Amino acid sequence: MSFKEKKLEKIMIIGLGLIGSSVALGIKREHPDVHILGLDRAETLDIALEAGIIDEKVNELNVAEQAGIILLAVPIQATLDYMEALSQLDLKKNVLITDTSSTKTEIMLKAKEVFKGKNVTFVGGHPMAGSHKSGVLAADVNLFENAYYVLTEKNEDLQELLSGLHAKFIIVEPKEHDQVTSQVSHFPHILASSLVQQSDDYAKNHPLVKHLAAGGFRDMTRIAEADSIMWTSVLLSNPEEILGRIEDFKQQLDTISQKISEKDEQAIKEFFENGKIIRQHMEILKGKGAIPSFYDLYVSIPDEKGVILRILALLQDISIVNIKINEENREDIHGQLQISFKTEKDLSRAREMIEFATDFEVEGEQDD
């Protein structure tokens, strides 16, 4: 049965939080006539129905027997439980099931176990975009714009269904996925939470810690606000790879500790130079990875009345996607205006206008 025929079927999304709701919005953007069944807690479903994210609330899993495609967007342990439960139902012939979990090895082993010999196609999925926010109220149709969407295998129907997310599909083996995400996602979340807890301990004798933290600390710790249930599930689902990253990081810290103890100026300088070059050449800075997902211009602004309106007036003929003010604790700079554009051309035009009309420091995509 092709997607077109499946599309006449109902799509079921289990878990209408940040990811499930954002996926639903993306599906509807491209396929407004798809009928989406939603399963979640009652209050979440009420919001999702009211917001047009789903078309029908369900509170029984066996309604899945009506669906041609089922998408799981709940924490990993719940995903595993649902896979088990779904395998016991009389699902549609050739039903397509996919998940969004932040790990893949455990999920794919489960799929092999419970759907073996059944008329089910299970494709592991993982959108490499998200937020520290959670829940249906955090839903964002643009969440996956320009982000990678990992699949464990190519599937035309699924990719067509999800085409409205405007993500880039990439096929990755489950084990490799869990190794890579342990480095760029799972371990960073541990670091962020450790850093804020270490700082909280230190603040007991140094209360100014809670006041003097600036943009660097803010950037490093945003994800410490992420959902504890989700991240507990992630760590328990990928323990070996994550423990390996922790051990490796301990060695990194030991190395730099030794250079500091030896006051090895050259080695310390190379340490930071190396980090700078690596970060500048990572895809995330080019808007090709998940974040910042668009083309971002950073304008350092003085603490002057009306300065932001003045900048936006200059850009009134350019399409702006998002504006953010990042506070800075620097003496001469009140903050940094982060202006996001959909295209590099818009960013370049905006940069030219601001540099022509002001003497503000401007940085953008072009800066390698």
Ligand SMILES: NC(=O)c1ccc[n+]([C@@H]2O[C@H](COP(=O)([O-])OP(=O)(O)OC[C@H]3O[C@@H](n4cnc5c(N)ncnc54)[C@H](O)[C@@H]3O)[C@@H](O)[C@H]2O)c1
């Ligand atoms: N948050 C991110 O940045 C991100 C990014 C990519 C993938 N993911 C993955 O997406 C999945 C969902 O994460 P999220 O960020 O949307 O979390 P979330 O907390 O925003 O949403 C989870 C939703 O699932 C519901 N839920 C939980 N247990 C349930 C159950 N047993 N039955 C029905 N509904 C249940 C919750 O009520 C909530 O609405 C997770 O597997 C996570 O690993 C998260």
Ligand SMILES: O=C(O)C(=O)C[C@]1(C(=O)O)C=C[C@@H](O)C=C1
């Ligand atoms: O953007 C964020 O806040 C995220 O944490 C998203 C993020 C990550 O980058 O680690 C979190 C979990 C996912 O599985 C994928 C992406």
